[in-house]
Amino acid sequence: xxxxxxxxxxxxxxxxxxxxxxxxxxxxxxxxxxxxxxxxxxxxxxxxxxxxxxxxxxxxxxxxxxxxxxxxxxxxxxxxxxxxxxxxxxxxxxxxxxxxxxxxxxxxxxxxxxxxxxxxxxxxxxxxxxxxxxxxxxxxxxxxxxxxxxxxxxxxxxxxxxxxxxxxxxxxxxxxxxxxxxxxxxxxxxxxxxxxxxxxxxxxxxxxxxxxxxxxxxxxxxxxxxxxxxxxxxxxxxxxxxxxxxxxxxxxxxxxxxxxxxxxxxxxxxxxxxxxxxxxxxxxxxxxxxxxxxxxxxxxxxxxxxxxxxxxxxxxxxxxxxxxxxxxxxxxxxxxxxxxxxxxxxxxxxxxxxxxxxxxxxxxxxxxxxxxxxxxxxxxxxxxxxxxxxxxxxxxxxxxxxxxxxxxxxxxx
Amino acid sequence: xxxxxxxxxxxxxxxxxxxxxxxxxxxxxxxxxxxxxxxxxxxxxxxxxxxxxxxxxxxxxxxxxxxxxxxxxxxxxxxxxxxxxxxxxxxxxxxxxxxxxxxxxxxxxxxxxxxxxxxxxxxxxxxxxxxxxxxxxxxxxxxxxxxxxxxxxxxxxxxxxxxxxxxxxxxxxxxxxxxxxxxxxxxxxxxxxxxxxxxxxxxxxxxxxxxxxxxxxxxxxxxxxxxxxxxxxxxxxxxxxxxxxxxxxxxxxxxxxxxxxxxxxxxxxxxxxxxxxxxxxxxxxxxxxxxxxxxxxxxxxxxxxxxxxxxxxxxxxxxxxxxxxxxxxxx
Numbered sequence: 001x002x003x004x005x006x007x008x009x010x011x012x013x014x015x016x017x018x019x020x021x022x023x024x025x026x027x028x029x030x031x032x033x034x035x036x037x038x039x040x041x042x043x044x045x046x047x048x049x050x051x052x053x054x055x056x057x058x059x060x061x062x063x064x065x066x067x068x069x070x071x072x073x074x075x076x077x078x079x080x081x082x083x084x085x086x087x088x089x090x091x092x093x094x095x096x097x098x099x100x101x102x103x104x105x106x107x108x109x110x111x112x113x114x115x116x117x118x119x120x121x122x123x124x125x126x127x128x129x130x131x132x133x134x135x136x137x138x139x140x141x142x143x144x145x146x147x148x149x150x151x152x153x154x155x156x157x158x159x160x161x162x163x164x165x166x167x168x169x170x171x172x173x174x175x176x177x178x179x180x181x182x183x184x185x186x187x188x189x190x191x192x193x194x195x196x197x198x199x200x201x202x203x204x205x206x207x208x209x210x211x212x213x214x215x216x217x218x219x220x221x222x223x224x225x226x227x228x229x230x231x232x233x234x235x236x237x238x239x240x241x242x243x244x245x246x247x248x249x250x251x252x253x254x255x256x257x258x259x260x261x262x263x264x265x266x267x268x269x270x271x272x273x274x275x276x277x278x279x280x281x282x283x284x285x286x287x288x289x290x291x292x293x294x295x296x297x298x299x300x301x302x303x304x305x306x307x308x309x310x311x312x313x314x315x316x317x318x319x320x321x322x323x324x325x326x327x328x329x330x331x332x333x334x335x336x337x338x339x340x341x342x343x344x345x346x347x348x349x350x351x352x353x354x355x356x357x358x359x360x361x362x363x364x365x366x367x368x369x370x371x372x373x374x375x376x377x378x379x380x381x382x383x384x385x386x387x388x389x390x391x392x393x394x395x396x397x398x399x400x401x402x403x404x405x406x407x408x409x410x411x412x413x
Numbered sequence: 414x415x416x417x418x419x420x421x422x423x424x425x426x427x428x429x430x431x432x433x434x435x436x437x438x439x440x441x442x443x444x445x446x447x448x449x450x451x452x453x454x455x456x457x458x459x460x461x462x463x464x465x466x467x468x469x470x471x472x473x474x475x476x477x478x479x480x481x482x483x484x485x486x487x488x489x490x491x492x493x494x495x496x497x498x499x500x501x502x503x504x505x506x507x508x509x510x511x512x513x514x515x516x517x518x519x520x521x522x523x524x525x526x527x528x529x530x531x532x533x534x535x536x537x538x539x540x541x542x543x544x545x546x547x548x549x550x551x552x553x554x555x556x557x558x559x560x561x562x563x564x565x566x567x568x569x570x571x572x573x574x575x576x577x578x579x580x581x582x583x584x585x586x587x588x589x590x591x592x593x594x595x596x597x598x599x600x601x602x603x604x605x606x607x608x609x610x611x612x613x614x615x616x617x618x619x620x621x622x623x624x625x626x627x628x629x630x631x632x633x634x635x636x637x638x639x640x641x642x643x644x645x646x647x648x649x650x651x652x653x654x655x656x657x658x659x660x661x662x663x664x665x666x667x668x669x670x671x672x673x674x675x676x677x678x679x680x681x682x683x684x685x686x687x688x689x690x691x692x693x694x695x696x697x698x699x700x701x702x703x704x705x706x707x708x709x710x711x712x713x714x715x716x717x718x719x720x721x722x723x724x725x726x727x728x729x730x731x732x733x734x735x736x737x738x739x740x741x742x743x744x
Contacts, residue, residue, distance in 0.1 A: 166717065169709070169710050169713045169714075170713075171662070171713065171716070172716070172717040172720045173660060173720065382706075386706065386707055390711075390713075390714050393714045393718060395718075395721070397721050397722075397725055398717055398718060398721040400725070401717075401720060401725065402717075404724065404728075410657065413661070
């Protein structure tokens with residue numbers, strides 16, 4: 001059903017867990033579950049179903065033209081692959097109209113893996129090339145509601161996660177990090193209620209698949225995740241001429257439902273619809289069967305992993321597309337479609353030429369699985385090491401400063 | 414994004430600048446213009462749009478009856494004897510966003526004209542009104558010299574008044590007295606190259622680097638004038654840009670890498686011969702690429718840490734007077 005504002009919420013309101021009308025379970029993509037029959041997510045189907053758009057080559061070139069530099073590796077290699085209204089943001093930016101970035105994290109665990117860092121690494125790139133401010137929402141309340149964590153534990157996790165987020169290299173001059181529990185205040189609460197007044201329980205059920213058995217907070221939470229899309233939620237940052245600033249939300253595609261709802265509401269509150277730039281899911285070490293899971297330590301590389309851990313995990317658990325024996329490998333080459341190390345290199349190896357060479361050699365059999373894995377270990381180690389160094393330098397005071405409700409006078413550089 | 418006449422006039426109104434405006438048919442010369450606006454009792458201006466051999470641009474705005482000798486001005490600017498020519502026609506719409514016959518200091522409101530130097534006839538200062546085209550030669554506006562200065566300051570320009578008829582002898586003992594007005598940046602005149610996105614992470618081109626480094630010029634005659642590379646730019650503007658530059662992590666890393674590379678290259682050159690030039694460059698690029706990610710991360714950490722310290726110092730210094738407030742010591 002198209003909404004009154006003309007936004008296509010896909011052919012039919014996607015039933016929360018992706019079941020088709022016949023009740024057949026194909027693939028399930030929502031903020032709490034990602035899985036697919038046969039293991040591989042069909043992103044084309046997903047984009048169709050959700051009603052967002054693919055990020056094509058021409059948009060990437062536009063990025064390069066406008067920002068004056070090479071597009072981020074995640075864009076070039078198609079990790080960030082879909083969007084809503086990104087062209088509008090770019091059009092406006094070319095006219096001199098700024099925007100702000102909004103992203104977030106649900107702090108459900110202390111241990112973060114590389115998959116968690118992906119949206120933050122990309123957001124940092126966006127912040128750097130466009131020189132725009134960023135707000136980061138830590139949804140400690142959400143984790144309290146969904147994971148049954150105590151309020152205090154959620155708050156603690158939020159602060160811990162904030163440190164890893166800061167270690168991604170955000171610029172304190174133009175970044176505001178906030179946790180729902182501590183930031184709840186008149187400006188944002190008023191927006192939450194305004195949004196709540198636009199979206200019925202039925203709609204929430206339709207989008208998020210909740211039932212009357214679920215606790216009421218879960219019905220209310222989507223409004224809380226929507227509110228930071230509106231600049232008036234942050235009057236200490238966006239006031240005066242910035243009170244109607246456009247918003248761009250980098251996120252993983254499973255967050256799309258929240259923001260479809262938000263986009264529907266925006267015009268009714270006289271705001272620009274937030275634009276989205278969405279990523280695929282980072283493949284787990286064992287292969288394309290869904291998201292990396294924080295509960296399975298061998299499914300991902302964690303930011304706390306030692307170099308030895310990384311080596312071990314990649315060598316033992318990274319699903320290889322190579323042949324069983326060296327002879328076979330030399331003869332037939334590897335199956336690049338399913339090879340996880342190559343997929344990882346696709347996203348983390350910045351050098352296009354080197355990647356191409358590896359793919360050619362590995363695919364033809366000139367290169368062995370061990371060699372590809374060794375290169376991957378190098379690349380990942382560098383990233384993790386850099387992150388750990390930066391993380392070690394994040395103090396409680398620094399977290400306080402990032403989270404302080406303060407103006408950002410130089411937010412546009 | 415070219416400014417239109419209406420936008421300019423709106424800006425003048427915002428600045429609370431009073432002006433008289435007079436519409437007339439398009440005029441291409443001062444004599445023609447005088448026929449329509451002579452009655453306003455102000456000083457008509459003649460405006461020349463010039464360029465030098467290094468493609469730097471100038472607007473010379475003079476009273477109609479001031480003698481402007483380009484050869485002498487060229488020497489006074491330190492450009493040699495025949496250094497000043499009329500700017501190419503294409504530069505008018507491209508840089509100043511005005512049509513032929515409409516050259517005016519007001520064109521400097523455009524961002525594209527930020528490197529154009531402005532020389533003003535000191536004779537304007539004693540006039541009651543100065544007459545200029547407001548971006549079109551179908552209108553003339555009259556405003557007081559002090560309001561004109563106000564406008565210039567609002568676009569970040571410090572008005573540079575010059576005795577245009579003065580002809581000092583420029584030589585070994587007499588350095589060019591107007592050299593300080595030569596722009597730092599040469600502009601890519603129409604048809605200039607696009608910025609090609611570079612392949613490594615710190616993507617600023619060398620052009621931005623040059624803007625920051627101060628090149629020594631000869632001392633100007635007026636000792637009170639600071640040695641400014643950006644001609645005509647107001648002090649507050651420089652400070653704002655300087656702060657932006659000095660807190661910019663990418664520019665910082667770029668400069669560090671540049672410095673190290675230069676030293677590295679020169680040290681290498683001492684060891685091996687010049688033919689290895691390509692290899693050296695290649696190696697250097699490789700080194701820069703590998704090092705830049707780490708350098709960027711470390712520098713951002715430094716920046717954030719320093720901000721944090723300042724922030725807390727600020728907070729605590731305002732809390733301090735409250736004697737009962739316990740300042741919590743964190744580990």
